[in-house]
Amino acid sequence: MASTQQATPARRPRKGKKSGPVTEYCALWHIKPGHAEQVIDEIAAGLSSRGDVRDMYKKIGVHDARYVVLDNGTRLLITISFDLDFDPYFDDAIASLVGGDKSQIKFDWMNHLVEAPEGGYDSMSWEAFKNWLVETQTEADIFANTNDATVQEIDKALRVQQAFQQVLDHPEAAQALQHPALKPLLEEAAG
């Protein structure tokens, strides 16, 4: 059945610092008394239900994600670094994991938070869900990244590096790399 909940129409200024193509998301929520264990269990179950977490993060361009229960089980900290912009990609990235079906996302852990939306996670539209994440977000004061590469570019660079090392292992590599077209590679071959 279609939800009758209306999405918020306006594009609003989004929080989240950027460093090159990477955006940070940080939130520090309050956990309902006695719900700390359930929060972590449900986050872990949601992640494991998607198969290999690294593969999932690579698919949606997440560099790293951290989930921390603080202050004697009363606070939940989440920090994520990801490629592209939160708006418009965040819900797209999640939708790509579940074929567009929001009910399959398994973000019920949100219901254990003091800041949980009225009516719970299931009652929210895509846009309301996205807006809730932004409204309860704590933007980093400083966010720095080591380079301007996306997850996919890093993955490609690692594969190229692996291939380059295989080339260097070949007994005739030094001779082959003398060709002028390969000069940039030769400059990287000594170390």
Next chain:
Amino acid sequence: MATVEEPVVLELDDIQNGAIHPRPSPYVGAYIVLRIDDRRAGRELLRRLIPALADATSPMDPSHQAWVSAGLSFQGLEALGVPQDSLDSFPLPFQQGMAARAAELGDVGDSAPENWEKPFGTPDVHVGLSALSPDAARLEPVLARARTAFEELSGVTALWSLDCHVLPTEKEAFGFRDGISHPAIEGSGIPGSNPQEKPLKAGEFLLGYENERHELSPMPRPEVLGKNGTYVAFRKLHQRVAAFRQYLKANSSTPQEEDFLAAKMMGRWQSGAPLALCPMRDDPELGADPKLNNDFLYQDDDPQGLKTPAGSHIRRLNPRDSDISGFARFHRMIRRGTSYGPMLAPGVIDDDGAERGLAFVFVGANLERQFEFVQSEWVNKGQFFHGPVGDKDPIAGANSGSDHFTIPQQPIRRRLQGLPAFVVTRGGEYFFVPGLRALHWLADLET
């Protein structure tokens, strides 16, 4: 327990035919922009127009192949005296209008709003009329009925018009067959052009129905105004045909190589045959066959883009099942292109100074998630397909003369350098295309 989805029932007799109907081929058409100087005259205009507008019943009926559609800009709704709380309920991109969104759309430099044809980019664009027909004989009577509605009506002024027609080659100005791709929409009775694509939820194209997110798209209030309406993004796009041909020639050593390069940039041969199905040489018979020329996916057969480059025009505009960042079904749209101006004669590579190009029409329920997303993320960036960040559409992108286009091939990829912009935006605007009951509601306003 498995649930059975009930088939969606669209109120086709309330939906304007132009909202969902594919462009005929061949075609003739016209676009007209009006300004409402007096709200009572504007409402009278709507009363006169409504009988001239076709609804979407029996979409495949030959008698429904010629039609007129009417849309209103945000300023147009204001000029009609729509109450403020209703105006405020429209999404921000529509309220702001296309010119205000120029930076996000890549309308910069020659394409910037300050260089647009007037009245585009001014507050004077209120009503947009479009007429499409397979031939002039059927166009004239439907267009005449619409013209009668505003001619000699004091308080409404016709500001701009554009006639469109299929070129003698039955292709667009760069030389490619167009009008090939059209999505299937649940409940519309119109088959999609790709049999491998599951029909899209009606709410992706019409307000008041469930969309691909299993919810309703944002709808203006009151419901009678929003239900069965949709949004149109209209753009007049000048095509630099001579520059395109010069670029192909400068980067090729034979005419055959020029054709191959053009096909790699477009994703189809000029005949319309897709590289996905005939990667090495053109197949005009396939290109002309509407049952076959859009029947393909990408991921299993060509994940690396060795046949159809991931950065090519058609793979950007509709990545199908490609491995991309994002969820392609959230960004599908109806696209209609109609050519204007004279054709540049075959073989000519010097610019003759003629104004020629494409009147582009987007139709969809969410300007921001569909048209603006595709324009900013898919046309003018490369990250979504894991390509270079600044990589743009080689045909329609806002290229600056220093951009490049990568053609994956073995043993090593080819990279074209120094891509200029081959398309320049001459103007455009966002329109709300109401259902027929909504038009009556607007005509009966008493503010």
